[in-house]
Amino acid sequence: MLTQVTGRPELAGVPGDTPLFGAGVGLDSLAGTLLLRQVKRRYGVDVAAEDLNLDSLQTLGTLAAFIAARI
Amino acid sequence: MIKCVIWDIDNTLLTGIYLESGADLPGADPELTGVLRELSGRGILSALASRNPPAAADYVQQLTGADFAAVECGWGSKADAIVRIADELSLAAEAIAFVDDDMLERAEVAAALPDVLVLTPEEAAEAPGWPEFSPAVITAEARRRSQLYAERRRRQAAANEFGGSRDAFLRHAGTRLTIAPAVPADLPRLHELSVRTHQLNSAGEPVTQAELARLLASPRDSVITVRLADDFGDDGLVGAAIMTGNGGSSGPDVRVPALVLVVTVPLIMMSCRALGRGALDALLAWLCRSAAADGAAELRVPCLVTERNVPMRLALAAAGLRAEADSVAPDGRAIFARPLTGELPALPDWVTVG
Numbered sequence: 001m002l003t004q005v006t007g008r009p010e011l012a013g014v015p016g017d018t019p020l021f022g023a024g025v026g027l028d029s030l031a032g033t034l035l036l037r038q039v040k041r042r043y044g045v046d047v048a049a050e051d052l053n054l055d056s057l058q059t060l061g062t063l064a065a066f067i068a069a070r071i
Numbered sequence: 072m073i074k075c076v077i078w079d080i081d082n083t084l085l086t087g088i089y090l091e092s093g094a095d096l097p098g099a100d101p102e103l104t105g106v107l108r109e110l111s112g113r114g115i116l117s118a119l120a121s122r123n124p125p126a127a128a129d130y131v132q133q134l135t136g137a138d139f140a141a142v143e144c145g146w147g148s149k150a151d152a153i154v155r156i157a158d159e160l161s162l163a164a165e166a167i168a169f170v171d172d173d174m175l176e177r178a179e180v181a182a183a184l185p186d187v188l189v190l191t192p193e194e195a196a197e198a199p200g201w202p203e204f205s206p207a208v209i210t211a212e213a214r215r216r217s218q219l220y221a222e223r224r225r226r227q228a229a230a231n232e233f234g235g236s237r238d239a240f241l242r243h244a245g246t247r248l249t250i251a252p253a254v255p256a257d258l259p260r261l262h263e264l265s266v267r268t269h270q271l272n273s274a275g276e277p278v279t280q281a282e283l284a285r286l287l288a289s290p291r292d293s294v295i296t297v298r299l300a301d302d303f304g305d306d307g308l309v310g311a312a313i314m315t316g317n318g319g320s321s322g323p324d325v326r327v328p329a330l331v332l333v334v335t336v337p338l339i340m341m342s343c344r345a346l347g348r349g350a351l352d353a354l355l356a357w358l359c360r361s362a363a364a365d366g367a368a369e370l371r372v373p374c375l376v377t378e379r380n381v382p383m384r385l386a387l388a389a390a391g392l393r394a395e396a397d398s399v400a401p402d403g404r405a406i407f408a409r410p411l412t413g414e415l416p417a418l419p420d421w422v423t424v425g
Contacts, residue, residue: 030382
């Protein structure tokens with residue numbers, strides 16, 4: 001999903017603890033919104049509605065854990 | 072207000088059917104061509120959704136001289152095409168009008184997308200006289216809007232071909248962001264932004280031009296503008312913020328030294344055209360650094376939490392701002408805050424401070 005919303009195939013192998021917002025992945029508002037929308041469509045989890053500070057978006061690992069706890 | 076009209080081609084913008092006409096291609100409907108031009112002059116976009124090969128769109132573009140902000144030429148449902156255009160242009164369904172001569176197409180779209188304004192070609196011919204298509208004040212940015220979206224398509228095509236990171240592309244595209252104090256001439260555009268922005272807007276409601284003028288003149292407040300341009304085009308004034316400084320409470324008491332300076336940002340707004348171009352991140356970074364340079368210990372950004380302004384919340388999170396669950400402003404907005412110590416968000420070198 002990450003490679004889809006950013007259009008960058010090299011992100012397919014990024015480790016789960018890489019920060020999403022930092023220099024590594026550099027997720028911005030646009031890519032982030034698209035990612036959350038994909039998550040909602042595929043898993044039925046509305047991250048934005050349940051996570052005020054979007055802490056779950058710190059890394060792919062935290063996001064996966066957030067989703068897994070709610071499926 | 073309608074921000075974009077999506078047009079069908081066959082028997083709507085064209086007087087016949089593109090694929091059935093052989094060598095004798097149909098001409099453009101003169102009345103609707105006039106409407107295209109009139110709406111474009113008012114800052115209202117036009118897009119195409121048609122079951123035709125892409126060549127049909129090129130043909131219509133040539134005939135009418137119109138700049139289409141998006142083109143969906145394919146064989147799927149019109150409703151799906153409209154959703155893709157809405158996503159591409161970051162528009163809500165209620166800002167979209169759809170024109171099609173075919174009654175079944177109109178019915179399908181009306182059922183699937185009840186918020187879209189569905190029109191017959193005859194109604195579209197009269198639409199320029201309707202309030203939904205008549206903004207009260209047409210700013211320079213509005214007039215150029217069609218051209219700006221054409222520039223956007225070219226920029227997007229280049230971005231899709233580019234191999235590296237978003238920031239590398241922004242640098243490659245010659246991105247130039249200018250942050251400067253607002254001047255009275257900016258007021259109409261600032262008011263327009265306040266009314267039109269929803270996804271990248273921290274407040275719940277528009278700010279009147281009178282209130283903006285008052286803030287501009289007020290010594291305790293700063294109104295900051297953001298202008299964006301790159302090699303593909305100049306988007307002009309795309310965003311703004313209001314900063315209010317000094318003290319955690321209102322009421323200036325000069326005898327009490329401001330030991331803990333808090334800078335509050337009652338409003339941040341940005342055109343969603345600027346999404347994906349680092350503008351909001353740069354503005355937030357500048358706000359942090361500017362407040363820190365003034366000696367403030369904390370930056371506070373009250374922000375309405377709705378499903379529409381998730382992009383704003385993402386930018387706040389990326390800039391290190393967090394809201395405590397019980398931290399709520401009198402107007403009901405959550406207060407996102409961060410200390411101004413330690414590492415502040417980076418300001419890219421393509422940002423100029425005026």
